[in-house]
Amino acid sequence: MKPLLLSDIPIEDTRPPEPEGPPLSWAFSTDRNQKAAWRLYWVSEPVMGGLNYVTHHALRLLTVSGCSRFGAALAPFARARFAKSNFARRIEKNLSTLRPDRAASDEDLNALLTSWWDNIGRVFAEFSVTNRHFKAGLVEVSGKEHFEAIRSRGQRVIFVSVHVGHWEAQMFALAEAMGTVLIGPFQPEPSRFTNRLVYQLRKRRGQFLFPPGRKSAFRLNRLLQEREANALIYVDDVRDRQIHLPLFGRPAPDRGNAVAAIKLAMANDAALIPVYMVRTEGAHYHLRMLPPIEPASGSGRAEDIRRTIEALNSALEPVVLEHIDQWYMLAELRF
Numbered sequence: 001m002k003p004l005l006l007s008d009i010p011i012e013d014t015r016p017p018e019p020e021g022p023p024l025s026w027a028f029s030t031d032r033n034q035k036a037a038w039r040l041y042w043v044s045e046p047v048m049g050g051l052n053y054v055t056h057h058a059l060r061l062l063t064v065s066g067c068s069r070f071g072a073a074l075a076p077f078a079r080a081r082f083a084k085s086n087f088a089r090r091i092e093k094n095l096s097t098l099r100p101d102r103a104a105s106d107e108d109l110n111a112l113l114t115s116w117w118d119n120i121g122r123v124f125a126e127f128s129v130t131n132r133h134f135k136a137g138l139v140e141v142s143g144k145e146h147f148e149a150i151r152s153r154g155q156r157v158i159f160v161s162v163h164v165g166h167w168e169a170q171m172f173a174l175a176e177a178m179g180t181v182l183i184g185p186f187q188p189e190p191s192r193f194t195n196r197l198v199y200q201l202r203k204r205r206g207q208f209l210f211p212p213g214r215k216s217a218f219r220l221n222r223l224l225q226e227r228e229a230n231a232l233i234y235v236d237d238v239r240d241r242q243i244h245l246p247l248f249g250r251p252a253p254d255r256g257n258a259v260a261a262i263k264l265a266m267a268n269d270a271a272l273i274p275v276y277m278v279r280t281e282g283a284h285y286h287l288r289m290l291p292p293i294e295p296a297s298g299s300g301r302a303e304d305i306r307r308t309i310e311a312l313n314s315a316l317e318p319v320v321l322e323h324i325d326q327w328y329m330l331a332e333l334r335f
Contacts, residue, residue: 130169
């Protein structure tokens with residue numbers, strides 16, 4: 001079989017597919033759902049997409065710190081706008097459930113919520129300049145020796161991470177700091193306009209992150225086999241309207257990104273390195289690699305996968321709990 005190289009794959013293949021728009025007849029339909037779907041696709045999304053496009057490119061003219069401050073300034077308005085939404089209530093509930101010690105009073109809970117919204121506001125604004133954090137000297141790196149030890153013995157690496165701090169900035173900072181090419185999967189956003197912006201962002205830095213699908217899974221495996229790149233996989237992915245990792249006392253999942261990462265590691269004799277990047281102050285971050293986790297065995301048995309997931313959880317769940325006010329997936333966790 002001919003080797004698969006990154007140079008053989010057009011960067012356009014990383015663009016997520018876009019859904020077809022509802023027909024014009026839906027605009028005049030008596031079915032409320034059809035009419036709403038038509039307005040969303042042809043009116044609401046294009047308007048919001050246009051605003052986001054203009055804002056995104058305007059913010060690119062600012063410094064990284066300037067973008068971050070802009071996002072922080074808008075955070076209170078976003079919090080007020082969505083205060084009564086289901087996802088905002090879920091965030092509040094999850095903060096109280098996961099960190100009762102830090103949300104013991106209304107004042108403490110409000111401080112946590114303020115910090116969470118501040119981080120998210122900064123993250124969304126910083127998306128415009130996310131390829132510049134590392135080169136601007138805003139990312140402190142520790143634990144690099146774990147990656148170097150694995151690389152020195154010629155072994156592949158699959159980084160596993162969670163959505164704390166700024167996950168998109170982490171993708172570029174990690175590749176730059178380690179001097180490696182990173183590939184991986186990603187879950188497209190609901191809006192096709194947001195996906196276009198994210199695609200252009202990754203295209204500018206030449207990074208191949210693949211949308212869901214069998215073809216993408218095949219390519220990830222082949223590229224690891226050919227030692228074309230190492231991989232970065234976020235294991236706090238959404239599946240069936242739920243976050244299954246960290247476990248928080250629940251059974252280990254039998255599907256999802258964590259299982260895929262472990263199977264890829266077993267198939268390619270790769271080590272799993274937990275990594276995360278948290279905000280320390282303003283637009284400054286700390287990128288930290290933890291000791292590697294070897295898959296339990298190469299057999300792919302369910303029990304081996306479960307034990308490896310539990311080892312990953314032991315490394316990453318404390319990270320999420322410590323930095324709960326920077327964990328983006330709080331809104332998707334349902335107890």
